Amino acid sequence: MHIHPLERKWIYLVLVVIGxxxxxxFYTALVRNIHPPSxxxxxxxxxxxxxxxxxxxxxxxxxxxxxxxxxxxxxARYGFYPREIQLPAGTxxxxxxxxxxxxxxxHIPMTNMGTMVVPGYVSEITTTFPKPGEYPMLCNEYCGLGxxxxxxxxxxxxxxxxxxxxxxxxxxx
Amino acid sequence: MLDPAVRKLALSHFAVAFGTFGLAAVMGFYQVLxxxxxxxxxxxxxxxxxxxxxxxxxxxxxxxxxxxMGFGYVTAVSSLKTPLWYLKGAWIGFWISTAGTxxxxxxxxxxxxxxxxxxxPPVQAHAVFYVGAALLVxxxxxxxxxxxxMHGHWKKAHPGExxxxxxxxxxxxxxxxxxxxxxxxxEVVFQLIPWALGFKETVDVGLARTLFAWTLxxxxxxxxxxxxxxxxxxxxxxxGGKLFSDELGRAAFIMLLVLSLPIGFHHLYxxxxxxxxxxxxHGALTFLxxxxxxxxxxxxxxxxxxxxxxxxxxxxxxxxxALPWRNPMVLAGILAGAMLVLGGFGGLVNASYAMNAMVxxxxxxxxxxxxxxxxxTIIMYxxxxxxxxxxxxxxPLCSNTLPLAQLWSWFWGFxxxxxxxxxxxxxxxPRRISTVTYNSPLTFAWDxxxxxxxxxxxxxxxxxxxxxxxLAQSYRQASTGTVPAYEIEYAEALGAVxxxxxxxxxxxxxxxxIAVLMLMNFGYPIxxxxxxxxxxxxxxxx
Numbered sequence: 001m002h003i004h005p006l007e008r009k010w011i012y013l014v015l016v017v018i019g020x021x022x023x024x025x026f027y028t029a030l031v032r033n034i035h036p037p038s039x040x041x042x043x044x045x046x047x048x049x050x051x052x053x054x055x056x057x058x059x060x061x062x063x064x065x066x067x068x069x070x071x072x073x074x075x076a077r078y079g080f081y082p083r084e085i086q087l088p089a090g091t092x093x094x095x096x097x098x099x100x101x102x103x104x105x106x107h108i109p110m111t112n113m114g115t116m117v118v119p120g121y122v123s124e125i126t127t128t129f130p131k132p133g134e135y136p137m138l139c140n141e142y143c144g145l146g147x148x149x150x151x152x153x154x155x156x157x158x159x160x161x162x163x164x165x166x167x168x169x170x171x172x173x
Numbered sequence: 174m175l176d177p178a179v180r181k182l183a184l185s186h187f188a189v190a191f192g193t194f195g196l197a198a199v200m201g202f203y204q205v206l207x208x209x210x211x212x213x214x215x216x217x218x219x220x221x222x223x224x225x226x227x228x229x230x231x232x233x234x235x236x237x238x239x240x241x242m243g244f245g246y247v248t249a250v251s252s253l254k255t256p257l258w259y260l261k262g263a264w265i266g267f268w269i270s271t272a273g274t275x276x277x278x279x280x281x282x283x284x285x286x287x288x289x290x291x292x293x294p295p296v297q298a299h300a301v302f303y304v305g306a307a308l309l310v311x312x313x314x315x316x317x318x319x320x321x322x323m324h325g326h327w328k329k330a331h332p333g334e335x336x337x338x339x340x341x342x343x344x345x346x347x348x349x350x351x352x353x354x355x356x357x358x359x360e361v362v363f364q365l366i367p368w369a370l371g372f373k374e375t376v377d378v379g380l381a382r383t384l385f386a387w388t389l390x391x392x393x394x395x396x397x398x399x400x401x402x403x404x405x406x407x408x409x410x411x412x413g414g415k416l417f418s419d420e421l422g423r424a425a426f427i428m429l430l431v432l433s434l435p436i437g438f439h440h441l442y443x444x445x446x447x448x449x450x451x452x453x454x455h456g457a458l459t460f461l462x463x464x465x466x467x468x469x470x471x472x473x474x475x476x477x478x479x480x481x482x483x484x485x486x487x488x489x490x491x492x493x494x495a496l497p498w499r500n501p502m503v504l505a506g507i508l509a510g511a512m513l514v515l516g517g518f519g520g521l522v523n524a525s526y527a528m529n530a531m532v533x534x535x536x537x538x539x540x541x542x543x544x545x546x547x548x549x550t551i552i553m554y555x556x557x558x559x560x561x562x563x564x565x566x567x568x569p570l571c572s573n574t575l576p577l578a579q580l581w582s583w584f585w586g587f588x589x590x591x592x593x594x595x596x597x598x599x600x601x602x603p604r605r606i607s608t609v610t611y612n613s614p615l616t617f618a619w620d621x622x623x624x625x626x627x628x629x630x631x632x633x634x635x636x637x638x639x640x641x642x643x644l645a646q647s648y649r650q651a652s653t654g655t656v657p658a659y660e661i662e663y664a665e666a667l668g669a670v671x672x673x674x675x676x677x678x679x680x681x682x683x684x685x686x687i688a689v690l691m692l693m694n695f696g697y698p699i700x701x702x703x704x705x706x707x708x709x710x711x712x713x714x715x
Contacts, residue, residue, distance in 0.1 A: 109601020
């Protein structure tokens with residue numbers, strides 16, 4: 001095969017650049033353990049209200065015995081439940097989300113909190129909010145004609161003024 | 174030479190393609206107005222999502238499929254210099270696809286199929302929509318078979334000779350489309366149609382999304398390859414030069430075919446139903462498929478530089494000014510290249526495994542694919558239409574300057590529209606909403622960009638109307654007697670290619686490579702739904 005020397009140089013350059021990109025991705029994935037939310041945990045969407053974790057009185061913000069913060073959310077047309085939650089800044093927070101009906105997507109603008117919510121699966125994502133403020137937690141996947149109105153309010157407060165003490169359950173409403 | 178039968182066949186395909194394009198463009202205009210929230214009378218989620226669904230289906234499935242089929246027939250006959258094999262089959266395919274389009278359009282326009290163009294189970298559309306979409310694909314398979322058979326016949330008649338590059342690329346695209354459409358065909362035939370007809374009560378959403386991911390992303394390359402054919406075969410010739418490298422063009426088309434198939438999971442990065450390992454592997458292959466596009470960028474730029482220097486351009490950049498900018502094909506090639514650079518950069522961000530989280534499902538994504546698809550791809554379809562029209566109708570274009578104004582406005586429309594969308598995406602605006610309603614201070618920052626979006630959409634709508642007008646007006650005018658010879662001319666390669674390695678002249682080995690890659694990347698991810706306990710969903714309206 002006949003390749004012009006200039007073209008050969010270009011191809012080498014392209015391969016080096018792509019190689020660098022891939023190296024960055026594999027480094028962050030395999031060494032730093034940074035992945036997109038892939039949880040592969042199944043759940044029956046039709047009986048969420050009967051489940052241990054996603055029953056109505058179990059939704060909201062929980063502080064686990066080890067001090068980590070967990071938020072259980074149900075996505076259903078057209079809202080995220082609970083509708084308002086309060087979280088501390090600068091602290092890792094783990095969201096666990098299940099859909100009661102159709103496909104939804106969840107994200108909080110200006111943060112990297114985001115995942116698809118597929119009926120039949122539990123979506124899990126851990127993130128840290130860098131600064132206090134009031135954020136919309138909105139549905140970013142078309143879920144029906146009321147999709148525009150599907151959002152909840154997340155208030156991120158300074159770590160010190162966040163009310164919950166370790167070991168207690170707080171349901172933010 | 175294009176005989177009247179092939180000319181009629183091609184023009185019929187183009188009529189459907191560009192007719193639906195005009196309709197879909199008007200819907201696009203309505204959508205930017207509705208989304209802006211400036212015209213309360215227009216606000217209706219029901220109309221908006223019906224309109225978005227129709228716009229997506231018409232632009233992405235109907236315009237592309239019909240254009241690609243019509244262009245493919247022209248390419249096969251003119252580059253191989255043989256009559257069309259199985260004209261009757263081509264018409265059967267045309268009518269099946271047309272019937273499918275009409276069937277799908279009815280529920281879409283009635284708002285009974287507002288499931289956008291990716292279907293979204295367990296939201297359920299009217300069964301007629303799925304049947305229509307399936308027929309559109311079935312009709313296009315006739316085209317695939319005709320292309321592959323003509324490629325084979327020519328090779329048998331010309332042993333050891335290199336298949337002309339435009340036909341080689343067209344055959345690659347036909348094979349790509351057969352592989353690509355298998356995923357969505359399986360989803361529609363085995364899951365959605367029985368479910369929409371009531372034979373099955375529930376649907377496995379995870380499986381449906383995985384099968385759809387099989388079709389995404391290679392379907393994008395199905396749309397893009399004809400644009401690349403024009404870049405390789407028409408642009409260098411129109412600029413007055415030669416194609417810089419024929420062999421690396423072949424290599425690029427093979428890489429597009431082989432590498433684009435097993436990468437669909439980058440659309441599922443944020444989905445819970447697939448594990449990290451397979452996502453990472455799909456992500457790595459996604460980056461590799463940037464290689465043939467970067468090779469194409471080099472080959473086309475080098476061909477243009479060659480032409481510019483032949484025309485007397487000197488110095489490092491002098492050749493750019495020396496190019497015939499008033500030739501629509503050259504102008505489109507340059508503008509397509511510009512949009513491909515910007516859109517490709519956004520694509521690499523989207524493909525970046527974990528970085529994708531910031532932009533997933535935001536307006537950024539709409540900005541990205543409108544730049545690549547609406548911009549790069551469609552502008553080359555437009556330039557190709559301007560080139561083919563006189564050669565198919567026997568009449569010159571109705572104007573020499575209108576096409577230039579149309580192409581420039583298409584470029585600027587997308588420059589304005591997609592810049593706004595990329596910024597809105599970074600500011601967190603979701604892509605699939607109608608009117609913005611979030612009562613949150615964070616979203617006030619979106620307002621100026623929403624206005625910019627309306628400006629871009631307006632420019633594009635005018636441009637789309639101008640395009641349809643030019644084609645219709647040129648077709649309607651009386652024959653002037655200065656009839657072109659119905660000949661399509663392709664760029665010659667700088668180093669004439671007579672013999673190439675069999676691997677660069679056929680697809681047998683590459684099909685095996687694709688099968689292995691697909692098995693590795695989709696085998697277990699599909700099988701898992703039959704191995705683990707999953708919960709199906711009942712149907713929902715919208």
